[in-house]
Amino acid sequence: MPDAARQESPPPSGASLFPLIAGFMASQVIYVAARLGLADHLGDGAKSSDELARATGTHASSLRRLLRGLVVVGLLEETAAGEFHVTPSGALLRSKVPGSIRNLALLFVDESVWRSWGDLLHSVRTGETALEHVFGLGTFEYFARNPELAAVFNEAMTEATRWAAPAVLAVYDFSRFRTVVDVGGGNGTLLGALLAANPGLRGTIFDLPSGVAGARSHLEAAGLADRCEVVSGDFFVDILPSGGDAYVLKSVIHDWDDDRSRAILENCRRAMPAHGRLLIIEPVVPAKVDGSPAHRMMVLSDLNMLAVTGGRERTEPEFRVLLASAGFRLARVVPAQPSSARRNARRSVPLVVTRWTVTGTVVALRTVRARPALMVPIPVAGKPTEPGVISSSGAADSWNVAAPATAK
Numbered sequence: 001m002p003d004a005a006r007q008e009s010p011p012p013s014g015a016s017l018f019p020l021i022a023g024f025m026a027s028q029v030i031y032v033a034a035r036l037g038l039a040d041h042l043g044d045g046a047k048s049s050d051e052l053a054r055a056t057g058t059h060a061s062s063l064r065r066l067l068r069g070l071v072v073v074g075l076l077e078e079t080a081a082g083e084f085h086v087t088p089s090g091a092l093l094r095s096k097v098p099g100s101i102r103n104l105a106l107l108f109v110d111e112s113v114w115r116s117w118g119d120l121l122h123s124v125r126t127g128e129t130a131l132e133h134v135f136g137l138g139t140f141e142y143f144a145r146n147p148e149l150a151a152v153f154n155e156a157m158t159e160a161t162r163w164a165a166p167a168v169l170a171v172y173d174f175s176r177f178r179t180v181v182d183v184g185g186g187n188g189t190l191l192g193a194l195l196a197a198n199p200g201l202r203g204t205i206f207d208l209p210s211g212v213a214g215a216r217s218h219l220e221a222a223g224l225a226d227r228c229e230v231v232s233g234d235f236f237v238d239i240l241p242s243g244g245d246a247y248v249l250k251s252v253i254h255d256w257d258d259d260r261s262r263a264i265l266e267n268c269r270r271a272m273p274a275h276g277r278l279l280i281i282e283p284v285v286p287a288k289v290d291g292s293p294a295h296r297m298m299v300l301s302d303l304n305m306l307a308v309t310g311g312r313e314r315t316e317p318e319f320r321v322l323l324a325s326a327g328f329r330l331a332r333v334v335p336a337q338p339s340s341a342r343r344n345a346r347r348s349v350p351l352v353v354t355r356w357t358v359t360g361t362v363v364a365l366r367t368v369r370a371r372p373a374l375m376v377p378i379p380v381a382g383k384p385t386e387p388g389v390i391s392s393s394g395a396a397d398s399w400n401v402a403a404p405a406t407a408k
């Protein structure tokens with residue numbers, strides 16, 4: 001925090017710290033609302049707690065207490081007649097509406113994540129992944145054994161990727177490619193957006209069987225299935241689809257430690273033609289973090305990786321070293337601004353909810369060449385922005401998206 005801002009801030013007090021300490025309560029309040037589908041039951045109208053209790057098969061007076069909890073975190077409002085209706089933030093817990101984050105709520109407070117975070121102390125003491133310590137399984141093995149949760153995970157990734165796709169498209173021209181392979185592409189949300197925006201583009205999604213489970217239907221519904229192949233496999237074991245002009249890894253590398261990440265990158269490198277490019281879309285942790293929403297989201301995501309997946313968010317030098325160890329050279333990092341950050345910057349939302357919304361997400365799309373020796377110098381337009389920092393315009397955050405850099 002700048003000195004001037006520090007001087008103007010009120011002195012710290014227990015009252016300002018306590019909401020953070022009790023943040024888990026808000027998480028559970030929101031999770032229970034999402035599980036019960038309260039926002040769907042309410043729709044655009046107002047209902048009494050008794051009506052909602054009947055609709056959800058819950059204990060009426062306890063549900064009323066939960067509804068008051070949703071009021072204080074800003075997701076519901078109570079009318080003068082004692083009925084409840086959703087606020088604009090609460091409406092985001094409805095299923096299958098634009099901007100819904102119901103599955104993200106279901107995933108992030110699911111027992112698997114909840115109990116892993118409850119074991120964070122173990123991870124900090126030992127460096128081990130809490131989820132493995134608690135459940136004896138890796139994250140994706142856990143999903144494979146819990147198909148319902150895997151479906152929630154895939155939908156949650158779809159919800160998150162819907163925020164990211166417009167920002168990626170806004171700052172990177174995919175029309176230069178004929179074929180894109182989205183490695184760990186899940187439901188195909190990002191690839192679908194790339195294909196929709198670039199009619200000349202064809203694509204392939206590669207992911208585990210549980211990851212691609214909904215991809216075909218998703219792409220068919222979007223009218224894109226004829227330009228897209230869906231390939232299921234394991235990127236630690238199987239050969240990746242070869243010959244793509246671009247290989248995309250979005251929110252994949254941060255799931256893994258350096259050794260596992262290197263294995264994925266080397267697999268990409270083997271599949272890539274000489275002219276191929278690798279694009280990594282992920283947070284880039286700055287050398288020094290502050291309490292801004294962008295940094296908060298990144299750092300908490302890093303801790304989430306520590307506790308849940310065994311991965312990490314990385315700084316640019318860390319990416320550079322990792323990529324070099326797999327035979328890549330990082331070309332450049334370019335920031336992008338998620339549309340949700342622009343929206344949230346304009347909209348006032350309650351503090352306790354704001355802390356955990358997308359406003360802090362930082363994404364980097366890095367461009368690297370598979371064959372550094374073959375690189376052709378490309379002039380850089382403008383000065384690259386520092387990765388992962390809040391933009392000078394004061395917007396909530398910036399995403400970093402790579403563009404071709406001048407080759408050595």
Ligand SMILES: C[S@@+](CC[C@H](N)C(=O)[O-])C[C@H]1O[C@@H](n2cnc3c(N)ncnc32)[C@H](O)[C@@H]1O
Nearest residue numbers: 157161184185186207208211233234235250251
């Ligand atoms: C965090 S999700 C990201 C999904 C998608 N790229 C996105 O951003 O929406 C990580 C993806 O990696 C996939 N994955 C995990 N282990 C894998 C493996 N061994 N082989 C292939 N895909 C894997 C998961 O199924 C999941 O879809």
